Each structure stands twice: as C-alpha cells, then as structure tokens.
Amino acid sequence: MTAPFGARLDDVVVHFGKSHRVLQNGTMIRDDASTALDGASLTIRPGVITGVLGRNGAGKTTMLSLLAAFTRPTSGTVVVGPEGEQEDPWENPWITSGTQLVRESGDLMTDEKVSTSLKYYADMRPDWSAETAERLLDLFEVDVRKNPSALSRGKRSAIGATIGLATRAPLTIFDEVYLGMDAPTRYAFYDELLADYAEHPRTILLSSHLVEEVERLFEDVVVIDRGRVLLAESADEMRARGFSLTGSKDAVERIAGDRRVLHRQQLGATVQVTLEGALGDDELAVARGAGVEVGSVPVQDLFVRLTSPGSVLP
Numbered sequence: 001m002t003a004p005f006g007a008r009l010d011d012v013v014v015h016f017g018k019s020h021r022v023l024q025n026g027t028m029i030r031d032d033a034s035t036a037l038d039g040a041s042l043t044i045r046p047g048v049i050t051g052v053l054g055r056n057g058a059g060k061t062t063m064l065s066l067l068a069a070f071t072r073p074t075s076g077t078v079v080v081g082p083e084g085e086q087e088d089p090w091e092n093p094w095i096t097s098g099t100q101l102v103r104e105s106g107d108l109m110t111d112e113k114v115s116t117s118l119k120y121y122a123d124m125r126p127d128w129s130a131e132t133a134e135r136l137l138d139l140f141e142v143d144v145r146k147n148p149s150a151l152s153r154g155k156r157s158a159i160g161a162t163i164g165l166a167t168r169a170p171l172t173i174f175d176e177v178y179l180g181m182d183a184p185t186r187y188a189f190y191d192e193l194l195a196d197y198a199e200h201p202r203t204i205l206l207s208s209h210l211v212e213e214v215e216r217l218f219e220d221v222v223v224i225d226r227g228r229v230l231l232a233e234s235a236d237e238m239r240a241r242g243f244s245l246t247g248s249k250d251a252v253e254r255i256a257g258d259r260r261v262l263h264r265q266q267l268g269a270t271v272q273v274t275l276e277g278a279l280g281d282d283e284l285a286v287a288r289g290a291g292v293e294v295g296s297v298p299v300q301d302l303f304v305r306l307t308s309p310g311s312v313l314p
C-alpha cells in the first residue's frame with residue numbers, strides 16, 4: 001500500500017462563475033460571481049483523520065475538490081502526496097490514482113447496475129478490498145443488481161461510504177457522505193471507518209455538519225469560514241480553546257475575569273458561561289474552593305461560537 005498522502009494549500013483563491021460586462025465607455029470588466037476560497041492556507045497531516053467543518057457555503061466542498069483535482073485554483077498552490085513527494089494534483093495520474101473523493105452522489109454510473117460501478121472501482125483502484133466491499137454492502141443491505149436510481153438516497157450514500165472504505169486510497173475524502181443515511185447506518189459507517197483505519201492507516205478527510213456525532217472520529221480539525229481557514233489544529237488543541245464555568249453568578253463572574261464570553265446561560269441562581277482560553281492552576285483551585293464546576297466544551301459548541309458572525313479568533 002502506498003504511504004498515506006498529506007496535502008498543503010498555500011494562499012489559495014477559487015473564483016467561480018466569471019462573467020464579463022462592457023461599460024458604456026466600452027471598458028470590459030470581469031466580475032467574479034462568487035469567491036469560494038479567499039486566500040486559504042493549511043497543511044493536512046498524512047496518516048490521520050481530519051474533520052473539515054464549516055457553515056453552509058464556507059468553501060469545504062471547494063477545498064476538498066481541489067485536493068482531488070476536480071477543481072483548479074484561480075491562484076495559489078495545492079500539493080498532495082506522500083511526505084517529501086508532494087505534487088500539484090491537477091492532471092497528475094500518480095496523485096489522483098491515490099486520492100478517492102466520495103461525494104453524496106456516490107459518483108455511480110446512473111444507467112448501469114451498482115455492481116458495474118463497483119467493478120469499475122475494483123479495476124481502477126490498486127488497493128481495492130473486494131472482501132470489505134462485499135461485507136459493507138451486506139451490512140448496509142444494498143442490492144447491487146439495481147440501478148442507482150432505483151435505490152433510496154440513504155442506500156446510495158451507503159454505497160459511497162463502501163467505495164470510500166474499500167478503495168483504501170492513501171487519501172480518502174468523504175464530503176458529507178452521511179446525507180440520507182439514517183442514524184443506525186451512520187453509526188455503523190463510523191465504526192467501520194475507525195476499524196478499517198486502525199487496520200490500514202491512511203489519510204482520511206471527513207466533512208460533516210453533524211459535528212457532535214463525528215468529533216470522536218478525528219484527530220485534527222480544519223474550520224473553514226467564509227473562504228478562509230479559521231483554524232487547522234489537533235482536536236485537542238481546539239477543545240483547549242475554551243472551557244465552561246458553572247456555579248453562582250458572583251463566583252463565576254469573579255473567576256471569569258475579563259475573558260471573552262462565548263456563551264452564557266442562566267438557570268435560576270446558577271450561571272454557566274463558556275469562555276475563551278484556559279484556567280491556570282491557581283484559578284482552578286479558586287474555582288474549586290468557590291464550588292464552581294470547571295468543564296470542557298464540546299467541539300460542536302466551540303465551532304458554533306467561533307463561526308458566529310462577529311466572532312474573532314485570538
């Protein structure tokens with residue numbers, strides 16, 4: 001099996017929908033209808049599972065499409081590949097043969113039976129595991145004799161998930177592959193992903209809006225916000241960006257000091273605040289003495305607070 005791929009984006013801009021208009025004086029102006037990525041830079045570590053988070057329209061799919069060479073940057077550079085051998089993926093068969101992007105559609109041949117699409121992947125992908133594909137299709141109860149159009153949305157997503165896992169590509173990208181899957185199927189997919197990754201370590205990128213469900217899967221997190229990389233770090237580093245205090249209003253406010261409040265909730269005389277930063281040992285002791293509970297903040301909450309309008313990262 002090829003070594004896991006890493007990736008790097010440097011100051012990447014992607015504009016879509018270029019159009020031209022001519023002013024009354026004859027000058028031609030080029031409009032960029034939309035900017036999907038606006039100076040995005042980040043490094044994807046090889047051999048880890050990275051969660052890609054962002055609000056609707058943030059630029060996640062665009063970024064993932066760049067890595068899989070489905071899209072080309074307007075400016076900036078994208079490189080993908082094993083450590084020390086990273087190259088531009090565009091029209092680069094060596095890199096693209098090691099990259100599998102799974103989209104919600106599953107990218108199946110619409111006029112053929114599912115089994116025909118699977119045979120195509122089996123022939124194309126050097127590390128294809130027929131045993132894994134068969135087992136997962138059985139688990140997800142997919143009838144491969146049917147055309148994709150005769151299957152439910154959830155079953156088509158399950159086929160996409162199966163292809164992503166059975167391909168065992170050095171870089172596997174799941175772009176919102178869970179859409180349409182019911183909860184038991186999603187959880188079965190998460191378990192299979194972790195088990196297969198443990199046995200065959202590789203680089204996996206997973207974009208999802210179901211942050212609470214998937215945060216246990218990833219080691220690194222990338223948050224894209226309005227076309228820019230808001231943060232790219234380990235999930236533990238992200239969790240360490242905030243903490244919560246729960247207790248009496250006076251004690252909580254005293255310990256909070258002038259830290260930035262990300263969220264505040266009051267239940268009778270008890271206040272719970274989510275704050276940016278961390279507490280020092282002395283402050284922890286003071287909190288304990290004052291009966292104030294110090295807790296961690298789920299990635300989901302941090303994500304919501306950090307991508308709220310007006311939020312600025314320290």
Ligand SMILES: Nc1ncnc2c1ncn2[C@@H]1O[C@H](COP(=O)(O)OP(=O)(O)OP(=O)(O)O)[C@@H](O)[C@H]1O
Pocket residue numbers: 016017034035036037054055056057058059060061062063
């Ligand atoms: N082919 C395209 N033509 C024009 N604009 C596009 C195209 N693809 C993406 N965009 C625009 O680029 C921006 C980023 O889109 P993208 O699909 O990358 O976001 P996303 O984070 O994946 O969103 P979502 O979570 O809603 O799927 C959006 O404003 C979108 O409208």
